[in-house]
Amino acid sequence: MAHKHYDAVIIGAGAAGLFCAAMAGRRGKKILVLDHVVEPGAKILISGGGRCNFTNAKVGGENFISKNPNFCKSALASFKPQDFIALVEAHGIKYHEKKLGQLFCDNSAKEILAMLLGLCSAAGVELRTGHSVTEISKAEHFRVETTAGTVESTALVLATGGLSIPKMGATGFSYEMARKFGLGIVETRPGLVPLVFTGERWAWMQGLSGVSFDSIASHGKRKFRENTLFTHRGLSGPAILQISSYLPPGGALVLDMLPGQDAYEVLLERKASRKKAELKTVLGEFLPARLAHALLQPPLGNHTIGDMPNKALRNTAEMINRFTLTPAGTEGYAKAEVTVGGVDTDGLFSKTMGAREVPGLFVIGEAVDVTGWLGGYNFQWAWSSGHSAALAL
Known part of the structure; x- marks a missing residue:
């Protein structure tokens, strides 16, 4: 991978990372997405029994667990379930409500992943999988060293999720990097387990x-x-x-x-x-x-x-x-659908997901101390938090 400078490097090619990349790319930003696993969106593909419970028709702050129960409200208000549903409909993906507002693809979760990857491609996002990050530092810009080379960026987005389902590549990487840059971590434990x-x-x-x-x-x-x-x-x-x-x-x-x-x-x-x-x-x-x-x-x-x-x-x-x-x-985490806890919201701006004390650093999705109920809420948090960060990049 050639030494390049990007507007933002997003680490994590899951739901939050891909959506953030697509929305930022649409705004003309030069975006690179990195992930240590080979196949992007693995958790998307297994979600909802393979049909992806991609959101819930009714989403509010009461559907989430966090040390700060109000933190999630700003992002959820700026990008609502109806906004993601509009994207799904625009891409011709058929869906249905199963129960309690839970929306699933009629056919396959592959359609949601294909939509995200298509949005990224159309926005000129570079996606590099199978590349492990070995070191991150920040002087004037962020310097990201990987097993395939080094890149620099104005902004860095941590989107590697939590600790649930480690066999699919889950690690504590976002927590480690958050600590490195002085952010606190709310104690984690398995959720929806x-x-x-x-x-x-x-x-x-x-x-x-x-x-x-x-x-x-x-x-x-x-x-x-x-x-x-x-x-x-x-x-x-x-x-x-x-x-x-x-x-x-x-x-x-x-x-x-x-x-x-x-x-x-x-x-x-x-x-x-x-x-x-x-x-x-x-x-x-x-x-x-x-x-x-x-x-x-x-x-x-x-x-x-x-x-x-x-x-x-x-x-x-x-x-x-x-x-x-x-x-x-x-x-335990092997069977948990989510991780409760994560990067402390005290260190983040709720409107942008940006770090208060580290300009250019953002944390989105499950890595943050915001955990949704079963029923599409965690996907909506991925879309909403990713969208908030994308607008601020």
């Missing part, structure tokens, strides 16, 4: 792998109503992934397995109308049979509901509406 249970907390779940059910998963005041899924190691499913981002190590979650209904009232009604039925049979009416049997350890499950005192029914109902579980941990 399955939960693991061990010992007695796991014993009753054995044999339930594959069972799923409608639920409300909550921790403190935060609640999510979605499916919960038993796995061979614990719990997953949308409700669990969502609450995992809020669950501190050692924290407990509460599962409501009969959302929207008072289980005690339901059991009382069944006691009156089906007094000869066994309790496990009654529970099997509104819970998966395997789950109902696992919850009711013998001899409780063999009790005839008409013979049970109301106090016993109330205790059973409390278990169904407020089942408290404390996981041993999570599946």
Whole structure:
């Protein structure tokens, strides 16, 4: 790679980096995108089961986790979901709303990546993959040394994401460079991640792998109503992934397995109308049979509901509406969809994503301490933060 000077070098050819490059290139900026992996946009391709949940129809600051909950609002307001949807439509990509505002490609995530790469190409962006950055320094300009040579730039954009899914090339590079230039890091942990249970907390779940059910998963005041899924190691499913981002190590979650209904009232009604039925049979009416049997350890499950005192029914109902579980941990970054935490927003301007104390340095996407919910929010943060930086380059 020849020694050149660019308006900006963007490190990271993922969603945020590619979009930032395309938008800056459109403004006539000379942009170089570098990535140590060979194939750009790898996480885009696997997202949404291969169909890319590229945004959500309704996005607000409440859909994100950050030490500063207001930081994300400026970027989200300057580039909205409707703006990205307009791009998708202009490129003839068919899409649909799955649920809760989640927008997916009808066909393949490859269409979103192809659109981003096409936008970059049309804007004259240079894309160099398989090039590892070995050193970055700044005097008058940024000097970026790579395994294929050295380049200089007026601006530098860190867009390498977080630590989730390391097998796809995720590293802590952006955090390392941010520290090098004096930016703080909010402690990171896996987010949108399955939960693991061990010992007695796991014993009753054995044999339930594959069972799923409608639920409300909550921790403190935060609640999510979605499916919960038993796995061979614990719990997953949308409700669990969502609450995992809020669950501190050692924290407990509460599962409501009969959302929207008072289980005690339901059991009382069944006691009156089906007094000869066994309790496990009654529970099997509104819970998966395997789950109902696992919850009711013998001899409780063999009790005839008409013979049970109301106090016993109330205790059973409390278990169904407020089942408290404390996981041993999570599946870690290997299975996490995102990283909670990251580059501290205290050191960044919210309108530009630029570093307050280092002119020309920008941090965008998942590398920043802004983490979205499941459902297209993290992609929208990639587009919005990338767009904000592009306008400032």
